Amino acid sequence: MSALADVGIVFGRVAFAMLFVVNVAAILGWVERKQSAIMQDRIGANRASIFGFRVLGLFHPIADAIKMLTKEDFMPARADRFLFQLAPFVSVFFGLVAFASIPFGDTLRVAGREIPLQAVTLNVGVLYVFAMLSLGVYGVMMAGWSSANNYALLGGQRAAALMISAEIAIGASIMGVVMWYGSLDLMDIVRGQGALLFGWIPKWGIVTQPLAFVIFVTAGIAATKRIPFDMPEGESEIIGYFIEYSGMKFGMFLMSDLVETTVIAGLTTSLFLGGWQVPYLVAEGFLFPWGAALPLPHLLVVLLQVGAFIVKVSAMIFFLMLVRWTLPRFRYDQAMRLGWLGLFPLSILNIVLTGLVLLLWGGRA
Amino acid sequence: MTAYVAFFVLAALAVGSALGLVLRRNPIHGALFLVANLGSVAALYLTLGAEFLAAAQVIVYAGAIMVLFVFAIMVLIPGKEETGPDPRRPVRVLAAPLGVLLFLLLAFVVARGTGAPAGAAAPGPTTIGALGRLLFARYLFPFELTSVLLLAAMIGVLLLARKKAS
Numbered sequence: 001m002s003a004l005a006d007v008g009i010v011f012g013r014v015a016f017a018m019l020f021v022v023n024v025a026a027i028l029g030w031v032e033r034k035q036s037a038i039m040q041d042r043i044g045a046n047r048a049s050i051f052g053f054r055v056l057g058l059f060h061p062i063a064d065a066i067k068m069l070t071k072e073d074f075m076p077a078r079a080d081r082f083l084f085q086l087a088p089f090v091s092v093f094f095g096l097v098a099f100a101s102i103p104f105g106d107t108l109r110v111a112g113r114e115i116p117l118q119a120v121t122l123n124v125g126v127l128y129v130f131a132m133l134s135l136g137v138y139g140v141m142m143a144g145w146s147s148a149n150n151y152a153l154l155g156g157q158r159a160a161a162l163m164i165s166a167e168i169a170i171g172a173s174i175m176g177v178v179m180w181y182g183s184l185d186l187m188d189i190v191r192g193q194g195a196l197l198f199g200w201i202p203k204w205g206i207v208t209q210p211l212a213f214v215i216f217v218t219a220g221i222a223a224t225k226r227i228p229f230d231m232p233e234g235e236s237e238i239i240g241y242f243i244e245y246s247g248m249k250f251g252m253f254l255m256s257d258l259v260e261t262t263v264i265a266g267l268t269t270s271l272f273l274g275g276w277q278v279p280y281l282v283a284e285g286f287l288f289p290w291g292a293a294l295p296l297p298h299l300l301v302v303l304l305q306v307g308a309f310i311v312k313v314s315a316m317i318f319f320l321m322l323v324r325w326t327l328p329r330f331r332y333d334q335a336m337r338l339g340w341l342g343l344f345p346l347s348i349l350n351i352v353l354t355g356l357v358l359l360l361w362g363g364r365a
Numbered sequence: 366m367t368a369y370v371a372f373f374v375l376a377a378l379a380v381g382s383a384l385g386l387v388l389r390r391n392p393i394h395g396a397l398f399l400v401a402n403l404g405s406v407a408a409l410y411l412t413l414g415a416e417f418l419a420a421a422q423v424i425v426y427a428g429a430i431m432v433l434f435v436f437a438i439m440v441l442i443p444g445k446e447e448t449g450p451d452p453r454r455p456v457r458v459l460a461a462p463l464g465v466l467l468f469l470l471l472a473f474v475v476a477r478g479t480g481a482p483a484g485a486a487a488p489g490p491t492t493i494g495a496l497g498r499l500l501f502a503r504y505l506f507p508f509e510l511t512s513v514l515l516l517a518a519m520i521g522v523l524l525l526a527r528k529k530a531s
Contacts, residue, residue, distance in 0.1 A: 122416055131424045141439065
């Protein structure tokens with residue numbers, strides 16, 4: 001019975017992380033349309049209906065899925081058959097598994113068990129997410145190469161160059177956060193952000209590492225290959241690495257971009273926005289800096305924390321999409337210059353500054 | 366029991382992908398097999414509790430170096446038609462004896478080294494703090510030497526690139 005419960009708990013942890021990413025990514029297609037419609041003073045997609053019910057166009061993701069699943073699955077005659085089939089799976093797979101070590105709540109204590117609310121507990125969680133994100137580029141490169149199409153090949157090469165320059169900046173900007181909180185475990189980093197600065201400011205990463213936050217979010221948008229960094233695919237021209245793809249395989253490439261957006265938002269939340277932390281909420285309940293206290297039961301505290309995580313991730317995704325509809329596309333050389341000459345030196349500077357601050361005031365010599 | 370199953374599955378993946386790397390004519394396929402090989406070796410590290418080593422292996426080799434390899438192959442050899450006969454076919458004669466020699470050496474090392482090597486830390490999950498202390502205190506000289514090597518390679522590349530431009 002106990003072993004069964006253990007298996008069930010592990011299953012539940014993994015299922016929450018996976019279903020969260022898949023469902024958020026599925027609904028993002030709708031969010032994106034509606035958000036752009038509101039920003040551009042349009043109504044947006046609202047035609048799909050079931051028995052006359054439209055529900056703000058929420059049926060459009062379902063209609064899209066049915067359309068893509070029933071479309072012809074075309075393959076170019078000279079394509080590398082195996083790699084062409086494999087590429088979309090590789091692309092979406094690494095995005096989906098990257099979420100595994102992002103914590104969505106504190107340790108839950110039920111019936112004498114301690115359940116960390118995180119699909120996988122790794123003491124190198126940050127590096128794991130980073131590693132999975134950096135492997136996602138293989139799907140894009142495989143797609144570009146195996147299509148036997150020069151435009152696709154060029155798109156794949158642009159994607160590879162862009163992802164490398166973005167990931168260097170992501171990795172180097174994460175380092176400042178890791179130095180500050182002294183751990184590579186995402187759960188420890190989030191716990192560290194629960195402390196208070198000057199007794200009233202929550203020590204979130206955005207407060208302690210503002211420069212790293214800007215670098216990370218910029219490079220994160222580049223890593224998702226979306227506007228303003230959409231030169232791998234050229235969204236308005238659709239001449240990119242997936243030019244030869246159709247049907248659900250094309251849909252999987254679209255989905256992997258949205259999954260990566262979710263992962264970047266989840267990682268930004270965990271590293272810079274306090275993860276599942278609610279300001280002034282400790283394990284026993286609220287404890288305000290002016291002395292007031294509001295004790296809460298353990299289960300409610302955990303629920304509030306999971307809710308805070310979901311709200312923060314949603315807000316971050318909303319912001320990332322806001323950027324997508326606000327900025328025009330960078331030219332290829334501008335994006336490269338931004339990555340290598342802007343973000344990368346800045347993140348090195350951030351590491352040096354963080355080291356100096358820790359040495360002078362942190363007492364961690 | 367599960368550890369044995371995991372080991373044999375991962376070992377089979379590692380050997381299979383290594384064979385794929387050697388046997389495939391297509392350079393892109395070979396490079397992707399090497400990525401699979403590096404990934405399965407990283408998973409083997411993971412089963413030994415070396416989480417940091419596994420992550421570093423994936424980030425540095427699979428995520429950075431091999432991406433550049435695949436990128437270079439994609440730029441230089443875009444089509445399958447470029448894969449002709451090996452221009453250095455005669456050198457292949459050396460491959461078999463050298464391979465046998467390497468195998469014997471490895472077999473010798475494995476046969477001798479039963480148990481943990483002398484002076485190594487106790488087996489178990491290594492913390493990154495301990496690893497960092499070892500790198501920056503006990504093994505500082507080799508560590509810095511490696512960085513000089515990397516710097517030399519970087520300057521060399523800059524020099525080569527500049528010559529071509531002028």
